[in-house]
Amino acid sequence: EALAGANVEPHEVDTIVMVSSTGIAVPTIDARLISRVGLRPDIKRVPLFGLGCVAGAAGMARVRDYLHGYPGDVAVLLSVELCSLTLQRDDASIPALIGVSLFGDGAAAAVATGADRNALCSNDARAPRVLATRSRVVPGTVDVMGWHVGSTGFRLVMSRDVPKMADEHLSGEVESFLDDHGLSVADISAWVCHPGGPKVLDAIESALGLPPEALAHSRDSMRENGNMSSASVLDVLRRTVAAPPEPGDFGVMLAMGPGFSFELLLLRW
Numbered sequence: 001e002a003l004a005g006a007n008v009e010p011h012e013v014d015t016i017v018m019v020s021s022t023g024i025a026v027p028t029i030d031a032r033l034i035s036r037v038g039l040r041p042d043i044k045r046v047p048l049f050g051l052g053c054v055a056g057a058a059g060m061a062r063v064r065d066y067l068h069g070y071p072g073d074v075a076v077l078l079s080v081e082l083c084s085l086t087l088q089r090d091d092a093s094i095p096a097l098i099g100v101s102l103f104g105d106g107a108a109a110a111v112a113t114g115a116d117r118n119a120l121c122s123n124d125a126r127a128p129r130v131l132a133t134r135s136r137v138v139p140g141t142v143d144v145m146g147w148h149v150g151s152t153g154f155r156l157v158m159s160r161d162v163p164k165m166a167d168e169h170l171s172g173e174v175e176s177f178l179d180d181h182g183l184s185v186a187d188i189s190a191w192v193c194h195p196g197g198p199k200v201l202d203a204i205e206s207a208l209g210l211p212p213e214a215l216a217h218s219r220d221s222m223r224e225n226g227n228m229s230s231a232s233v234l235d236v237l238r239r240t241v242a243a244p245p246e247p248g249d250f251g252v253m254l255a256m257g258p259g260f261s262f263e264l265l266l267l268r269w
Helices: 029-037 052-069 094-102 162-179 198-208 212-225 230-242
Strands: 015-020 044-049 074-081 106-113 129-137 145-150 153-158 188-193 250-257 261-268
Touching (some): 015 052, 029 074, 044 052, 052 074, 052 106, 052 129, 052 230, 052 250, 052 261, 074 230, 094 153, 106 230, 129 162, 188 230, 212 230, 230 250
Parallel strands (some): 015 044, 015 074, 188 250
Antiparallel strands (some): 074 106, 250 261
């Protein structure tokens, strides 16, 4: 569906970046798709594991980095998250119950083309360009969120301080990132934010001074699907592309995840 929407045939794909944090497969899922989808046997594969909720935005950023170096190529970002695999039936702790109620299963794919390849693909004006990216890890926060891997599988680690940390660190990162490109929060028409949870979205809204409607797509995705880890921000992007801002408008893709980390992408329609 993603390839058809971009007017790209499977054999035209040059690289595939696959992100997941909720299951391990060897060979990886991207390898298993080559013959099933009709991808070339010489396709470059970049499986990324362990980035958590930030992986959708981080994967898109790494796709952009690749296409910056290979502007004639076509890349696919694939996210597969089966959060239900991490269910711990014998764990009735508050973090475990929050995880069960908050997370959902999901998969998403996005097709991106380099600057020299755009003419060969769909001229759909609803699709944004990725102008710039920024990655940031907050020092001393590695234990804030993630998995504890034990004999019964993955056990959720989620500090109650995550919304507070988002509120403390996010505005400075976003404002600095936008300032590097001569922009401010007021110049952004579309916010493609990972829906980490209601409190996380409230923290984003508060930290950036956004009106309630700015995160409507994120809240709709959260309400309908839960937090699908890396797939969620791509679902928010899908909703944004379906009702895009005006041509020339700027957007920001934003996600937070284990590390404690941020990933920011500057978009333009």
